Amino acid sequence: MSPAQSQPALYLSKVERRYPQGSSFLEVLRGADLAIWPGEIVALVAPSGTGKSTLLHVAGLLEKPDGGEVFVGTKPTASMNDQERTRVRREELGFVYQFHHLLPEFSALENVVIPQLIRGLSKAEAQDRGTQLLTFLGLGKRLDHRPGELSGGEQQRVAIARAVANAPRLLLADEPTGNLDPHTADRVFQTLVAIVRASKLAALIATHNMDLAARMDRRVTIRDGLIVQLP
Ligand SMILES: Nc1ncnc2c1ncn2[C@@H]1O[C@H](COP(=O)(O)OP(=O)(O)OP(=O)(O)O)[C@@H](O)[C@H]1O
Numbered sequence: 001m002s003p004a005q006s007q008p009a010l011y012l013s014k015v016e017r018r019y020p021q022g023s024s025f026l027e028v029l030r031g032a033d034l035a036i037w038p039g040e041i042v043a044l045v046a047p048s049g050t051g052k053s054t055l056l057h058v059a060g061l062l063e064k065p066d067g068g069e070v071f072v073g074t075k076p077t078a079s080m081n082d083q084e085r086t087r088v089r090r091e092e093l094g095f096v097y098q099f100h101h102l103l104p105e106f107s108a109l110e111n112v113v114i115p116q117l118i119r120g121l122s123k124a125e126a127q128d129r130g131t132q133l134l135t136f137l138g139l140g141k142r143l144d145h146r147p148g149e150l151s152g153g154e155q156q157r158v159a160i161a162r163a164v165a166n167a168p169r170l171l172l173a174d175e176p177t178g179n180l181d182p183h184t185a186d187r188v189f190q191t192l193v194a195i196v197r198a199s200k201l202a203a204l205i206a207t208h209n210m211d212l213a214a215r216m217d218r219r220v221t222i223r224d225g226l227i228v229q230l231p
Helices: 052-059 082-092 108-119 123-136 152-164 182-199 210-214
Strands: 010-021 024-036 041-044 067-072 093-096 170-174 202-206 218-223 226-230
Touching: 010 052, 024 052, 024 067, 024 202, 024 218, 024 226, 041 052, 052 170, 052 202, 082 093, 082 108, 093 152, 108 123, 108 152, 123 152, 123 182, 152 170, 152 182, 182 202, 182 210
Parallel strands: 041 202, 041 218, 093 170, 170 202
Antiparallel strands: 010 024, 010 067, 218 226
8 A cells, every 4th residue: 555545645644624503503513524535436425415515514624523533644634724734735635516606707727827827837737737637538629718618517617727737646526516407417427536546546426416425435425414335
């Protein structure tokens, strides 16, 4: 086993998250434990309101846990300040949402290049990598198209390329195909799996789509604020 594989890409240890509700608190996560290993694609499947988005926000360092620890690789993040969390988020995490949030005035390639420039890559390196990624995702002939000139599935593939452009350790996705028709959703999911496998990323993907969940390596749910493995 290589050193990279001997530690989880993400490890949530006894994570707690609660929100004020009237005079008390709504306890959404009550000690959630979850490890995701490099190369693994894990489906997060749970009824509405049980805490999927909360879990993704905590795992994505967008919200701090009220208790427990979130390790990205070996790094404990709970006591990091905002600047450190932003750096880990930018360098080690990739995000894909139901709606792509691409920059409408920039081309597909520019949308993938910009985060790499922010990370400090040269323009030539960023363009090379962006072109390779978009070509891998079947968009080699769409590099110069703006999001408004692309289909929904193509836009979502650009969003996937953007999310993995900085070679993150972990991809977090919230209903990445939820806005697409079943056929397009299937194709986008296939490309998502292909890129995760090719890059040896770890992925946590929240979905209501049981067919897609069945094709991932593992399925987990949230029950009474805890992570429970599904068959
Ligand atoms: N910022 C907040 N303040 C107060 N309550 C919140 C906040 N965010 C989420 N909640 C509550 O926490 C619970 C879990 O919300 P969350 O959005 O994580 O659920 P979910 O499983 O993602 O739901 P869905 O599948 O409908 O998106 C819900 O009852 C929600 O109302």
